[in-house]
Amino acid sequence: xxxxxxxxxxxxxxxxxxxxxxxxxxxxxxxxxxxxxxxxxxxxxxxxxxxxxxxxxxxxxxxxxxxxxxxxxxxxxxxxxxxxxxxxxxxxxxxxxxxxxxxxxxxxxxxxxxxxxxxxxxxxxxxxxxxxxxxxxxxxxxxxxxxxxxxxxxxxxxxxxxxxxxxxxxxxxxxxxxxxxxxxxxxxxxxxxxxxxxxxxxxxxxxxxxxxxxxxxxxxxxxxxxxxxxxxxxxxxxxxxxxxxxxxxxxxxxxxxxxxxxxxxxxxxxxxxxxxxxxxxxxxxxxxxxxxxxxxxxxxxxxxxxxxxxxxxxxxxxxxxxxxxxxxxxxxxx
Numbered sequence: 001x002x003x004x005x006x007x008x009x010x011x012x013x014x015x016x017x018x019x020x021x022x023x024x025x026x027x028x029x030x031x032x033x034x035x036x037x038x039x040x041x042x043x044x045x046x047x048x049x050x051x052x053x054x055x056x057x058x059x060x061x062x063x064x065x066x067x068x069x070x071x072x073x074x075x076x077x078x079x080x081x082x083x084x085x086x087x088x089x090x091x092x093x094x095x096x097x098x099x100x101x102x103x104x105x106x107x108x109x110x111x112x113x114x115x116x117x118x119x120x121x122x123x124x125x126x127x128x129x130x131x132x133x134x135x136x137x138x139x140x141x142x143x144x145x146x147x148x149x150x151x152x153x154x155x156x157x158x159x160x161x162x163x164x165x166x167x168x169x170x171x172x173x174x175x176x177x178x179x180x181x182x183x184x185x186x187x188x189x190x191x192x193x194x195x196x197x198x199x200x201x202x203x204x205x206x207x208x209x210x211x212x213x214x215x216x217x218x219x220x221x222x223x224x225x226x227x228x229x230x231x232x233x234x235x236x237x238x239x240x241x242x243x244x245x246x247x248x249x250x251x252x253x254x255x256x257x258x259x260x261x262x263x264x265x266x267x268x269x270x271x272x273x274x275x276x277x278x279x280x281x282x283x284x285x286x287x288x289x290x291x292x293x294x295x296x297x298x299x300x301x302x303x304x305x306x307x308x309x310x311x312x313x314x315x316x317x318x319x320x321x322x323x324x325x326x327x328x329x330x331x332x333x334x
Contacts, residue, residue, distance in 0.1 A: 002108055005088040006147065008036050009081035012095035013043035013071065016052050019095040027060055032104045035062055039084065042067040043077050073225075075165035078143070082153050082161060082171065091120070091147040092171060097193050106188040107147065116152075116183035117175070120192040121145040125259050132187075133179050134249030137241060140175035141234050141254070141266075144193040148174050160240060166224035167233035176241040195263055227282045229275070231267040235293045248295040255298065269294055269302030 008026075012019050019040075027034050040053055042065060053065035072080065081092045089111060093099075110118045117136070124139050126132070139145045152174050161170035178185070228236075234254060238247045253259045254266045272290060276282040282290075291299050 002111055003036055005111055006033075006036055007085055007087040007090050007150075008033065008038045008093060009084070009090065010038065010040045010093045010095060011043070011074070011077040011081060011143075012040060012045065012049060013074070013077070014045045014047045014049060015095045016045070016048045019049060020052055022093065022095055022097050022099070023056055023063075025099045027056075027063070030101070032101055032108070037087070038063045039081075040065050041077050041080055041084075043073070044068050044071045073165070075168050075170050078171050079158070079161050079165070082174070083158060085150045085153055088150060089118075089147050090150050090153075091144070093144045093193070097144050098196070099193055100190075101192065103188045103190045103192060106186070107192065110186035110188075111147075113186075114184075115186040116149050116181075117178050117185040118147040119145060119185065119187050120147060121195060122187060122189075122191050123195045123261055123263060124253060125261050126187060131246065131249040132185075133243065133246045134253060136185055136187075137172075137175055137179060137238060137246060137250040138253040140172055141169055141237065142193075142195050143171060146175060148178065152177050164237060164240075166222060166228055167237040168228075168230075169233055169237035172237040173240045176238065179246060180240075180242050223283070224286070227286055229272065229281065231272055232282070232286065232290050234267060235290055238293075247293075251294055251298075267294070269298055273302055 010019070010022065023040075025031065026038065038060075040063065042049055042053060044067060050065075050067060053063075053067075057063045057065045066084075068077070068080070078092065082090070107118050107120065119136065119139065121139055121142055121144060123142075124135060126135050136146075157173060157177055160173050164170045164173060231254075235251060238250060241247050241250075251267060254264055255268065257264045260266065269291070272282075273287065276287045291302075294302075
């Protein structure tokens with residue numbers, strides 16, 4: 001039975017309102033997963049999340065509230081979900097996910113047909129991505145995008161995922177392992193979970209990487225966690241994919257808003273170079289590391305655009321644009 005094969009995890013921290021909506025969708029009478037094992041990993045929330053989950057778990061015996069004694073960060077919570085996974089398949093959801101079950105029958109059929117990976121989000125333009133492995137890898141950066149076989153979670157993968165915590169995408173190494181093994185992947189006709197709602201709720205360019213709230217003045221934050229931004233985290237999370245062309249094609253997808261169906265571009269080398277030099281957000285060694293990982297033909301244009309007048313007048317209050325129009329007016333007068 002499918003209910004015995006799939007285990008669902010929801011990671012959460014201080015977003016009671018969004019979590020309530022997600023749980024209501026999952027536990028609705030019409031939901032095909034309402035009776036599945038659902039574990040909510042609460043990262044020691046300080047709002048009303050705990051009370052909400054206590055009430056829900058008392059009403060629905062298949063919902064288990066697991067509250068961390070301390071906030072272990074977003075990546076830590078993702079790794080905890082992977083470490084706890086025990087059924088044939090596992091699916092990690094976020095607390096702000098919008099779920100549409102209209103294509104769920106395809107997922108059920110895929111599980112019954114013993115697929116290794118079942119994609120639940122196809123928001124990116126799969127049809128225009130000739131490299132399907134790169135499409136899968138790019139889409140897998142969105143946490144709920146894939147249901148995986150738990151057998152991928154070997155000791156070495158879990159150790160790698162823990163070491164990959166600063167990227168905030170430790171789950172991507174599961175997709176990389178599946179691609180390395182030429183896994184059998186189901187790509188459904190439409191998304192079960194959409195990326196759109198997550199983008200509305202939080203701006204990926206201003207990502208709070210550790211998600212640890214503290215009033216301490218000397219808060220401990222690891223250098224890589226502090227210095228990474230979301231695009232750099234994405235690029236680094238692809239490291240365990242052995243096929244270099246797949247990695248680079250996935251980066252191209254995330255750099256092209258057309259391939260991302262307008263959601264992106266999530267990776268803009270020019271902005272990263274600019275912010276690194278102007279705001280000192282990234283140490284030089286990390287910037288070099290980023291440049292070495294993106295496709296070669298993206299490096300030179302990024303540096304050129306950063307150093308060019310075009311980039312400066314876009315950034316410095318459009319000073320050069322104003323000067324240009326003043327000059328144009330004078331020439332026209334003459």
